[in-house]
Amino acid sequence: MEKPISSSAEYLVDVRDVHKSFKDVKAVKGIDLKIAHGEFVAVLGPNGAGKTTMVEMIEGIQHPDKGEIHIDGKQWKHHQHELHQIIGLSLQETRFMEKLTAYETMQLFASFYKLNSHRVDEVIELIGLEEKKKAYVNNLSGGQRQRLALGIALLNKPRLLLLDEPTTGLDPNARREIWNILLRLKKELNTSLILTTHYMEEAEYLCDRIIIMDQGQILSQGTLEEILSMNGGCRSLDELFINLTGRHLYE
Amino acid sequence: MNKITNHQLYRLIAAHFLEIIREPSVLFWGIVFPILMAWGLGIAFTQKGELTQRVAIIRTEPDIKLSAFLKDHTSHNGNLFKTQLKNKKLGNINLIFEEVSWPKAFTMLKKGDVNLILEEHLNNVEYHFDPTNADAKLLYQQISNTLKYGAEYYTNNEAEIKPLTVTGTRYIDFLIPGLLAMGIMMSCTWGISYTLIDRRSKKLLRRMVATPMKKSNFLFALMTARFTMNIVEGGLLYLFAWLYFGIHIQGSIPALIAVFIAGNIAFSGMSILISSHTANPEIGNGLINAIVTPMMVVSGVFFSYHNFPEWSQPVIQYLPLTMLADSMRSIFNEGAGFTSVVMDTLVLSGIGAVSFIAGLKIFKWY
Ligand SMILES: Nc1ncnc2c1ncn2[C@@H]1O[C@H](COP(=O)(O)OP(=O)(O)OP(=O)(O)O)[C@@H](O)[C@H]1O
Ligand SMILES: [Mg+2]
Numbered sequence: 001m002e003k004p005i006s007s008s009a010e011y012l013v014d015v016r017d018v019h020k021s022f023k024d025v026k027a028v029k030g031i032d033l034k035i036a037h038g039e040f041v042a043v044l045g046p047n048g049a050g051k052t053t054m055v056e057m058i059e060g061i062q063h064p065d066k067g068e069i070h071i072d073g074k075q076w077k078h079h080q081h082e083l084h085q086i087i088g089l090s091l092q093e094t095r096f097m098e099k100l101t102a103y104e105t106m107q108l109f110a111s112f113y114k115l116n117s118h119r120v121d122e123v124i125e126l127i128g129l130e131e132k133k134k135a136y137v138n139n140l141s142g143g144q145r146q147r148l149a150l151g152i153a154l155l156n157k158p159r160l161l162l163l164d165e166p167t168t169g170l171d172p173n174a175r176r177e178i179w180n181i182l183l184r185l186k187k188e189l190n191t192s193l194i195l196t197t198h199y200m201e202e203a204e205y206l207c208d209r210i211i212i213m214d215q216g217q218i219l220s221q222g223t224l225e226e227i228l229s230m231n232g233g234c235r236s237l238d239e240l241f242i243n244l245t246g247r248h249l250y251e
Numbered sequence: 252m253n254k255i256t257n258h259q260l261y262r263l264i265a266a267h268f269l270e271i272i273r274e275p276s277v278l279f280w281g282i283v284f285p286i287l288m289a290w291g292l293g294i295a296f297t298q299k300g301e302l303t304q305r306v307a308i309i310r311t312e313p314d315i316k317l318s319a320f321l322k323d324h325t326s327h328n329g330n331l332f333k334t335q336l337k338n339k340k341l342g343n344i345n346l347i348f349e350e351v352s353w354p355k356a357f358t359m360l361k362k363g364d365v366n367l368i369l370e371e372h373l374n375n376v377e378y379h380f381d382p383t384n385a386d387a388k389l390l391y392q393q394i395s396n397t398l399k400y401g402a403e404y405y406t407n408n409e410a411e412i413k414p415l416t417v418t419g420t421r422y423i424d425f426l427i428p429g430l431l432a433m434g435i436m437m438s439c440t441w442g443i444s445y446t447l448i449d450r451r452s453k454k455l456l457r458r459m460v461a462t463p464m465k466k467s468n469f470l471f472a473l474m475t476a477r478f479t480m481n482i483v484e485g486g487l488l489y490l491f492a493w494l495y496f497g498i499h500i501q502g503s504i505p506a507l508i509a510v511f512i513a514g515n516i517a518f519s520g521m522s523i524l525i526s527s528h529t530a531n532p533e534i535g536n537g538l539i540n541a542i543v544t545p546m547m548v549v550s551g552v553f554f555s556y557h558n559f560p561e562w563s564q565p566v567i568q569y570l571p572l573t574m575l576a577d578s579m580r581s582i583f584n585e586g587a588g589f590t591s592v593v594m595d596t597l598v599l600s601g602i603g604a605v606s607f608i609a610g611l612k613i614f615k616w617y
Contacts (some may be wrong), residue, residue, distance in 0.1 A: 096458075097266060112462040
């Protein structure tokens with residue numbers, strides 16, 4: 001894959017031996033992760049595996065106790081402003097201001113990136129929320145809110161997109177629509193993506209690489225075929241997970 | 252691209268303001284409720300209508316004087332003896348003596364039906380009441396005087412009473428500046444603190460600061476939207492008081508504006524400090540109440556704080572709500588100008604600035 005000239009570092013994301021604890025919970029225990037420009041990566045793992053914690057550290061929302069995170073060769077401590085410009089994200093759960101309309105919410109976030117309403121219209125169309133753009137956020141359905149959150153993540157045409165369970169709770173059609181939006185971004189803008197999910201078919205369909213996490217560590221990574229064959233030819237991720245941990249991936 | 256409407260500060264202020272005005276309950280508590288309160292209290296304390304007072308009497312050993320009074324001056328109906336003390340200036344008082352047994356009298360006392368019990372002995376009357384209850388004390392004096400000097404005692408001094416109805420001396424004149432001050436406090440603490448804590452608990456704060464949004468713009472916008480709302484709320488309350496009760500601002504308007512702004516600074520700053528840490532709306536609720544309620548009680552919004560003990564006065568006088576209410580009152584009613592409120596204005600602004608900076612230092616965005 002051809003690298004854009006603007007990027008200075010070989011990898012867009014470079015996570016080195018990162019640790020994070022909350023009181024007595026070790027949420028992330030030594031993770032190394034490199035993500036290339038334009039690469040799509042899915043992070044799979046059971047509840048409490050540390051997916052959100054890891055993603056939020058890359059987003060600069062949480063700070064590692066130990067280890068370093070470089071994004072496009074820059075660190076949060078010194079380049080917060082630049083990093084905010086090139087990152088787009090959606091959190092696992094965000095409730096936007098309830099009495100603003102979808103459109104006003106987008107306009108608000110657009111103003112943070114100095115973008116005008118033209119871009120807002122573009123994104124609203126991209127995520128298929130035209131019909132609901134005048135509806136208050138608290139009148140949107142769960143799926144529509146998730147699309148709104150995705151739209152906000154896309155406003156600034158981010159080079160790095162981090163989505164924490166963006167399709168959880170969506171119906172199959174809506175999920176497929178989101179996949180297609182993301183694949184278009186990959187083609188048109190060479191966006192890199194880190195996505196956490198509980199859906200294996202999503203990881204398989206969308207991503208170049210799958211990362212299996214459990215108890216704050218990466219158990220295995222590669223393409224689906226690679227991880228399956230690497231671990232003695234398991235037939236499914238669940239079987240693989242049982243082999244690695246003795247437990248089911250999802251009970 | 253460089254249109255003002257695309258600027259993040261403009262968008263933040265607009266968003267916060269829309270959120271306020273689209274919430275019907277905010278409009279009720281911020282605008283309708285204070286006006287209703289002013290109206291209700293203003294009416295209750297200015298109308299001199301007839302007052303009805305009930306007294307329990309225990310007549311085991313009828314006293315001659317009381318018996319004579321009841322016989323000559325009251326209309327008798329079952330166990331009730333009714334009479335009226337007349338006074339055009341003080342307002343008439345309907346006295347109802349209810350003959351009961353001791354247990355019944357105590358029940359009535361506990362329910363608040365009566366706050367005075369007369370017990371007759373052969374040659375005198377005993378008055379049972381709580382001497383710290385001003386109402387009971389007044390009633391005691393009225394009845395004992397009536398028994399001593401006759402019902403005319405209450406009417407005779409009509410000539411010497413000159414009711415004050417001059418603007419600036421009525422209860423409503425005292426009340427309105429206090430309500431304005433309280434409105435600023437409530438609006439800032441609930442509006443700003445609660446919004447921040449709620450946003451934090453909904454993970455919206457962390458979502459917003461994960462963008463190039465300037466944190467100072469966010470807080471400034473929140474305070475500006477609130478300030479704008481406070482102008483509207485205060486303006487409407489004043490408009491009502493002016494039209495309905497004929498209230499006037501006797502002092503300097505620029506001084507009033509300065510005090511109003513200083514009050515907003517003080518309570519906005521305190522609100523940032525209150526909400527700097529917690530993400531739990533229940534804790535937020537408790538914190539806000541813990542700060543707001545004591546001030547509402549002691550700061551002289553509804554009645555003068557000089558009724559509180561001597562030792563507490565210096566503390567009370569330096570509470571932000573007291574300073575705000577006192578300065579507003581002196582401008583409204585005593586015709587005060589800049590010089591007499593400059594100290595309070597500075598202190599209030601200082602309190603706001605210090606709390607704001609302290610709050611920002613420990614503010615949890617995530
Ligand atoms: N703020 C926090 N305070 C205390 N413990 C936390 C905090 N955030 C996460 N944890 C703990 O860290 C561990 C990892 O949590 P994390 O949210 O990263 O899991 P996850 O893989 O995203 O799970 P899920 O699939 O349920 O979203 C969990 O045991 C969680 O309880
Ligand atoms: Mg998670």
